[in-house]
Amino acid sequence: MPSPQKSTDNNKIISLNGCDIHFPDEKHFGRIISGYIGETEKNFILTDINTAKLCLPLVRSQFPGFDESRVITIDSGEGEKNISSLHHIWSFLLHHGAGRDSCLLNLGGGMITDLGGFAASTYKRGIRFVHIPTSLMGMTDAAIGGKTGINIGGVKNQAGTFALPEAVIVMPGFLKTLPWNELLSGFAEIFKAALALDHNFWNEIKGLSLNETERTAIISRLENGIIRKSIEIKSEVVASDFRDQGKRQCLNFGHSIGHAMELLKQGATKDIPHGYAVAAGMLCEAFISKLLCGLSAKQFSDIEKCICVNFPKTKFEKKDNDGIISLIRHDKKNVNDRIMMSLLKAPGTCMPGVDCPEAVIREGLSYYFKKA
């Protein structure tokens, strides 16, 4: 697979296996979208209730003739990433005459890009789609790399496709309305990409102290380098392993335990943001990395500090251990009933496919609970 191509055009940063990733400012935003969607009557927009209110007006302003009835709006939240939302989108497209030449614009966070990507890549065996991520998680991770999916029976991403959008249009201006907890959530995947794959980037960002009072300065740092760097790291690894059979699995660091924690909490009270669960998962898996892969005490302590300073503690009780272990057993990376994790040898050096005995995972969870 070729390496991702970096463009000299300021508005187009990377071409990843035919998918153009753009980084326009508000002035160029409309021109970039227009280049992909063509006639507005063949196009549809998928939003959730928040992005319909806060992000859609900017898109609509570029296409004054866009027919309101072509906007599909679903509820927000991880609970919507399911088969009935998928069915709703397929039916909507069918009843509104979407054809093979239609294009679906997915305007939202990772829930919308995962779900909309799946819907578009399967409707009539696949129509064109473009992601316009509006959350930090979407911009730096979920919209990049062509994984789509839905959750089934409370288990994450059990059905999906590998399908690249025609383009991803990353406009950090959308972050202005993103709630603070969702901004923090996005940072978890940025820390993860650095820890798994780029030691220098980790050294650059590990000392960040993310405080809401500094919101404007933080968004400015995101706009001026951090988002681009995260996209470059992810694109590089996706280009070398699109189907997730080797190096791409490094990006699962923190996710075996993180996904289980996220699902255990879903619906219980209020969902925890995906990134908070990933941050908790990274801390447990860093502890396990120390036990199994040679992560040093100093390296672990840097990770612990970064996560504890920046992310609120996810409230679990000891009795949740069995539920977490049982959910980890559904992880797609497992082989022959053995739990496989992507763990760290050192920051920037990840080992995918490490066989983790249940007893060691329980040690990692106990460490996290004691840290409470």
Ligand SMILES: NC(=O)c1ccc[n+]([C@@H]2O[C@H](COP(=O)([O-])OP(=O)(O)OC[C@H]3O[C@@H](n4cnc5c(N)ncnc54)[C@H](O)[C@@H]3O)[C@@H](O)[C@H]2O)c1
């Ligand atoms: N496909 C992948 O490679 C990949 C990678 C990472 C995460 N994901 C998936 O992404 C999802 C998490 O993404 P997320 O954190 O963006 O969740 P999300 O899409 O649920 O968005 C979080 C919240 O922010 C709101 N929101 C989004 N943009 C906004 C804006 N500009 N202003 C105001 N509110 C806004 C949403 O309405 C929602 O309430 C999970 O389902 C996860 O599994 C996928």
